[in-house]
Amino acid sequence: MNPFTALADLPRHLSEPAVRDLAWTLLSPPLLAHTSWPQRHPLIASSWAAEPDLLADWLQLQDENPQALHEWLSRSSVRRLGLYYERLWQFALHAAPGIEILAANLPIRQGGHTLGELDLLLRDGSGVHHVELAIKLYLGQPPGAPEHWIGPGGRDRLDLKLDHLAIHQLPLSASPQARQALERLTHAPIQASMWLGGYLFYPHGRDHPSPAEAEPAHLRGTWLHRRQWPGLQAQYPDARWQPLPRNAWLAPARRLAVQAWSAQDLQVWMDGLAVDAGAQLLVDLQPDDNGALTERQRIFLVADDWPASGTEPGAAPPSAR
Secondary structure: OOHHHHOOOOOOOOHHHHHHHHHHHHHHHHHHHOOOOOOOOOOOOHHHHHHHHHHHHHHHHHHHOOOHHHHHOOOOOOHHHHHHHHHHHHHHHHOOOOEEEEEEEEEEEEEEEEEEEEEEEEEEEEEEEEEEEEEEEEEEEOOOOHHEEEEOOOOHHHHHHHHHHHHHHHHHHHOOOHHHHHHOOOOOEEEEEEEEEEEEEOOOOOOOOOOEEEOOOEEEEEEEEEEHHHHHHHHHHOOOOOEHHHOOOOOOEEHHHHHHHOHHHHHHHHHEEEEEEEEOEEEEEOOOOOOOEEEEEEEEEEEEOOOOOOOOOOOOOHHHH
């Protein structure tokens, strides 16, 4: 399903944060192995898929000269994580050999009402594809069925997202309402597929099953209530925890040694968190062979009554950015 498994560790070796996120977006495994609609890597028909080293070389070039990526990201809002993820995909697909973007975020309207948007309309060697993209982080709740995997804000759910993709988003390109918009771009048959990336977070201290549909190699983290924090600290006495702002939630974190928080910095930050603060993503940063700090593990820290008190996750303070 993912043609780039051999490059999975590459994001950790890149320096520029946006390029690390770009590499992570293209190379990371999907959350799920089994879905009701086809799950298709958007680059699967590119020559990059046949020769992954070509993609690795291209990413290295972006890391050495990231101005084009920065300029591309600055053209539209990427404040929401999902929009940022889509823009990273678009940047790569515009550069990918053998792939043409016919449309991105194409609105489908009926009268004056927008029914939805098609994330991507691509043409490659195997035809024309409508691709829906999603980046999701879900926290597992017993007993592990899809409806028990929820977003850190307490409202988004894995089963609801899959239903929305299957019932609304993916069929949209085959709807009568889409015909007029699509006929201006292509007369070829359109194949609908999805790509769902992200992380699944497992409850700390519990033997918790993965969703039945999960990709075995999916990316993982841990979540815990605030009352469990001292126990986690005791379990990892060498950990160097630091919160991440939402815009840094994709690739494994990397910081210069001078950017590391001290234990006192972390305690001041913890003391300043409101009792009902939204879920916070923290990473444990450990020294690497190049003198920098790289992510060893990530956790979501949630309020003691979460998910009952679920609110949108709060951004980390400026000193954490």
